[in-house]
Amino acid sequence: MHYLLLTSSVMALIYITAEGHIQVFQKPRFFGVKTGRTVRIYCVASNPSLPTRVEWLKARAYKGHPNPLKTDHRIIKMDKTSIRNDSITIKKVGFEDSGIYFCRLNNTLGPGTELQVSRHSDPESVLKRSRIKDLLIFLQGFLLALCAIVPVVWLYKQEKKEDAVYEEPEVDHTYEGLEIEHCGDIYEDISTLPPGPDAVWEVELPDQE
Template identity: 65%
Template sequence: MIYFLLSCSVIALMVITAEGQIQVFQKPRFYGVKTGRTVMIYCVASDPSLPARVEWLKADNYLDTQKTLKPNERTVMMEKTSKRNASITIKKVVIDDSGVYFCKLNETQGPGTELRVSRHGDPQAVMNRSRVKDVIIFLQGFLLILCIVVPLVQFFKLEKKEDADYEEPKDDHTYEGLEIEHCGDVYEEINAVAAQDADADADAVWEVESPDQE
């Protein structure tokens, strides 16, 4: 009887020790999907024959606070059996489903599986956005060129205008090209004036007051 009790104690101790040393693995370690897809994460124990209690937790990142997950219409949790690994299935994923999912078997937590959900993009819409960006870049470049060229053109025009305003006037020959008979009395008047000036100069030069004249 004593040996029987001792054997039972040893077996129970081995079970407890094995349960405490269980190792947990998760597959896959990373998921990157578009919205609307269905993902499945597996939780594998180092000893598949051992019974285990399964719990799933979620955090925004590996070091953030973890929250316990509960099954709902989109989240299905499968318990571990001797013939099947534990798993969690998330249907029609949305952006808010992104995060890190941890599997816990008998208080032993797995390394975690990261899930990143991105929006489903329409190729035609992406192409249209790309074309719009190209047009905006072209317009920006064109406006930049105008901002540089227009002031330069205005500057050169103003400089040429100032040069034209300060150009030296040419000699104005009033009587150039006129025949002598077309000049009328102009030359006669000039000759008369010249003669008067000559007489005046002659009188001024030769008229000397004598010392005797007082």
């Protein structure tokens, strides 16, 4: 009788200890899918024989505070059976489904499964966006080059205008071709003209004072 009580106490203690230190595993740990896909996240206990109470939570990041996950026609919770573990299925995922999903068994939180949803695109759309991006890069480079060249050209034209304003005047060539020898002959001819009443002017010689 004493052995029976002792055995029962040990079994109960082992059960309580195992229940208090249950380990929770999730698989997969990461999902990266396109929009419109269907994903399934599994929650597995370290001791499958123990009765468990499963809760699903969602957070924006690993360090964020997880909130209870609401199920609907897209997000379906599936309980554990003899042939499968607890899981959730998310149909037709969208951007709003991205986040960290946690399962909690008997108040023990799992490691979490990250779900990243990206936009689905076909090769033609990707090529078209790439060409548009290249065109925008070319236009930006052209505008930058234009902004750098225009001020230089403007300054060059301003300097040319200033040089034209301060340019030296052309040399006056009024007396060009008139040599000094010819000037001497003119003065001698003027001095030998005879004075007369009809003369407009006369030259006074030094000895006529």
